Amino acid sequence: MSTTNSNADNHAEEHHGAPSGIMRWLLTTNHKDIGSLYLLFSLLMFFIGGAMAMVIRAELFQPGLQIVEPDFFNQMTTVHGLIMVFGAVMPAFVGLANWMVPMMIGAPDMALPRMNNWSFWILPFAFLILLMSLFMEGGGPNFGWTFYAPLSTTYSNDSTALFVFSVHIMGISSIMGAINVIVTIFNLRAPGMTFMKMPLFVWTWLITAFLLIAVMPVLAGAVTMVLTDKYFATSFFDAAGGGDPVMFQHIFWFFGHPEVYIMILPAFGIISQIVPTFSRKKLFGYSSMVYATASIALLSFLVWAHHMFTTGMPLAGELFFMYCTMLISVPTGVKIFNWVATMWRGSLTFEVPMMFSIAFIVLFTIGGFSGLMLAITPADFQYHDTYFVVAHFHYVLVTGAIFSIMAGAYYWLPKWTGNMFDEKLAKTHFWLSLVSVNVLFFPMHFVGLAGMPRRIPDYALQFADFNAVISIGGFAFGLSQLLFVAVVYKCIKGGEKATAQVWEGAEGLEWEVPSPAPYHTFETPPTIK
């Protein structure tokens, strides 16, 4: 995804001699370089987190304990979740924002390029610390990515300190990235690029960045409290000292629920860029898309306790959180409607980004519907902590967030590299992913409804067949992703030259610069018609 070739040509234009080799990447303040670094880092994390998912599925292939110890299984579920959320999905979106936001609004770079460098380069250390803790005596974190107290305080091992510090670093990185995005969008828009002319990817990222600023510090507070409870004898979550473990869940989900929208709003933005291109129509209902995104973000602060229906809330609380949760489906429905309406009577073509986008719309909607089922308080008592929940959030995160990232990567890859990718290989990747991801996650709904609990390395015999099928789907999905690496690698190496516009129906500033995008774009602001 780098622009090494074009980069060499551009060295002459640099104001100061750019370092070469590894130092170029370590010291870079160029938004395109940093975007590439983020994207490659998240791809690496996607495979590390994926390898952990393979361990989980291998263990669950048959009932009984086969391959790993239960404690190691717990570490795998925990670190898989942490890596996929903080290491794969979030950095991928930040990478896309780095690459695309300045080009989409006609800015020469991000507003705070040095902070941009820093916000990326602390990330590898965060994950190094987290991954190293797995090899410590006593093992890594094993309390689930939600680190509920007292599991993470009274009952955790000493790697918890490392877990806390790595989450701190991830949080600082995200906050810096968010500040950068907000400042860039507020101050560096080209003349004439009013807020209501911004592409939707820019809009969704702006709103996401505000969510990040609001909730990442709360997460930092929560892990700090866990740290002091465990090592410095405070009692935030310890009833013996006057604290309350349920309090932990409130604080965590006050962060955690907006966090799930942090992982899906940029996805909405990507899909809103791709669908009009391949429908050869303007996006249907642009302003309603903006307002829907903003209302989803606001509502996301009012629904956190729907993760906690079984903690013994009063009826009024349960009803409040149930209705607020269901209310979110209204703006989300507006978005789905607008995408479908954009495609309606468009002259559609089905290039790979479009295929991923359509798969996103269908499969994310399935995830949305299972979310609605979970929102129903009385029903949630049965679904709580079962594989139904696992099915739900994998539909919204894998076929939602990850599919949108894949769609975005295929959509902009020719712009980044200057080469078209191998369409045949990419289509194979798509179809294999689409089939295997459904074999992987769809049966989870059924075993969940039948009562199979999540995060347990063993299960009752009646779930054996379904779990074998799920595991086969899992291995197939994991292996299919290697094709993505192959496509990206081939595309960086060469291929048919891409035009500036790349896709026939593509509109927007990023398609007006040549492919590959020069190292510096829009040093003089473009004029917006």
Added chain:
Amino acid sequence: MKDELKTQQATNKLVKKLVVTVFLMFGFGFALIPLYDVFCDITGLNGKTSEVAAVQSSSIDKSRIISVEFIARTQGNLPWIFKPEVKKMNVHPGEMHQLNFIVKNNSVSNMVVQAVPSVSPGIAAAYFNKIECFCFNQQPLKHGMTADLGLQFYIDKDIPAEYSTVTLAYTLFDISENIEQDEFMKLFAANKN
């Protein structure tokens, strides 16, 4: 050039605002703790009973009978026996009652424990008045010793009609390690147990 300067100034201003917001939100995370307590206090959620002794009720409502259940448990692997004298009592609202909880320290060391009460349904906690309770104080007990811990309570007359059963659960926490050494000694000196 002038434009660039303007942008730079706007950038600095916005960055400052955003950094302040980040710190405020970090503080907000911690502020949630007292807010949570206040919120539970006002709404009566979470089954927290009052931590101060109530005064005796002046009249008794003989027309109603409330069944009060008692649960006693120890937290973690605390090697103590902890149980109520009776598991259930039928009381009239406003009527004073007394019972003992029996504790025995089966461990090999002297320990200090704290009992934390919780009432279900949570809203009823506001109507559960304790005139005297062992949960108001830390309880020291030498190893191998037994003690009777007293509780005096009445149910408030204003308890809504839908509550006919109220459960009071005590959890016993070992707090020996959280207490300073001389404080620990003082507790045992003051208490013959």
